[in-house]
Amino acid sequence: MTKKQQFRVIVADEFHASFAEMICEEMAESAKARGTGIAKRSPDYIIQKMREGKAVIALTTEGEWAGFCYIETWEGEYVANSGLIVASKFRKSGLARAIKQRVFDLSRTKYPDAKIFGLTTGLAVMKINSELGYEPVPYSELTQDEAFWAGCKSCVNYDILMSKERKNCLCTAMLYDPKDHYAPEETTKFFEEHKSVFERLLKWKFLRSFRSFKNIKSILITLFQI
Numbered sequence: 001m002t003k004k005q006q007f008r009v010i011v012a013d014e015f016h017a018s019f020a021e022m023i024c025e026e027m028a029e030s031a032k033a034r035g036t037g038i039a040k041r042s043p044d045y046i047i048q049k050m051r052e053g054k055a056v057i058a059l060t061t062e063g064e065w066a067g068f069c070y071i072e073t074w075e076g077e078y079v080a081n082s083g084l085i086v087a088s089k090f091r092k093s094g095l096a097r098a099i100k101q102r103v104f105d106l107s108r109t110k111y112p113d114a115k116i117f118g119l120t121t122g123l124a125v126m127k128i129n130s131e132l133g134y135e136p137v138p139y140s141e142l143t144q145d146e147a148f149w150a151g152c153k154s155c156v157n158y159d160i161l162m163s164k165e166r167k168n169c170l171c172t173a174m175l176y177d178p179k180d181h182y183a184p185e186e187t188t189k190f191f192e193e194h195k196s197v198f199e200r201l202l203k204w205k206f207l208r209s210f211r212s213f214k215n216i217k218s219i220l221i222t223l224f225q226i
Helices: 014-034 043-051 095-110 123-132 146-154 158-163 184-193 195-207 216-224
Strands: 007-011 055-060 065-074 078-086 115-120 172-176
Touching: 007 065, 007 095, 014 043, 014 065, 014 078, 043 055, 043 065, 055 095, 065 095, 065 146, 078 095, 095 115, 095 123, 115 123, 123 172, 123 184, 146 158
Parallel strands: 078 115
Antiparallel strands: 007 055, 055 065, 065 078, 115 172
16 A cells, blocks of 8 residues: 655745745646646745745655745735645645645734635635635735736736736636635535536636626626525
8 A cells, every 4th residue: 555645834934945946847837737827936036935934835754845835915905825836746635735724824823814815727726715714706806906916917818817907817716804704614615515616617717718708796696696
């Protein structure tokens, strides 16, 4: 029987800077394989996050890099857990969930009053976010900081975002508001009950990516009949 791989999921620091290049390469390859966009980050940017204590890294017990995620802050009110990546050989091991939990906890510790949000094109990430208490929201509920949206310029879908006046894109927006949120059990239940609808919505957004449509909230209202 093959022994299950063990990981250490910890707050990164400058000691882990040697992994930055590898992390960026894995992010780019993952986006290419999925055929989706990603806001590109340089190794220097990743190292900066490590030095600031705003990143989480996963390592095997032998010290091999396995996964990563970092924190960004906007307007003093919003926090994004960005750049989640797991090394290809360690995917489907539950590691992504562990990293998301650790970076979520780090965000809550550093910024207890901030709204935590994310943008994703993946159903698996939507599931993890739901388990943490995130809810799907329209883009209007995200930060409007120009610096955040400027980070999308390196994404292959940036033209789609701008054609929709930043009201929608291929990514689904999800948010955790510490002052107004459902319990994780409730958001998890909601996701599981409507998983097939979310899956159809993601596919529909890709198929309709070059056509205009209304705010995501109106779409969800129609699909869920709420």
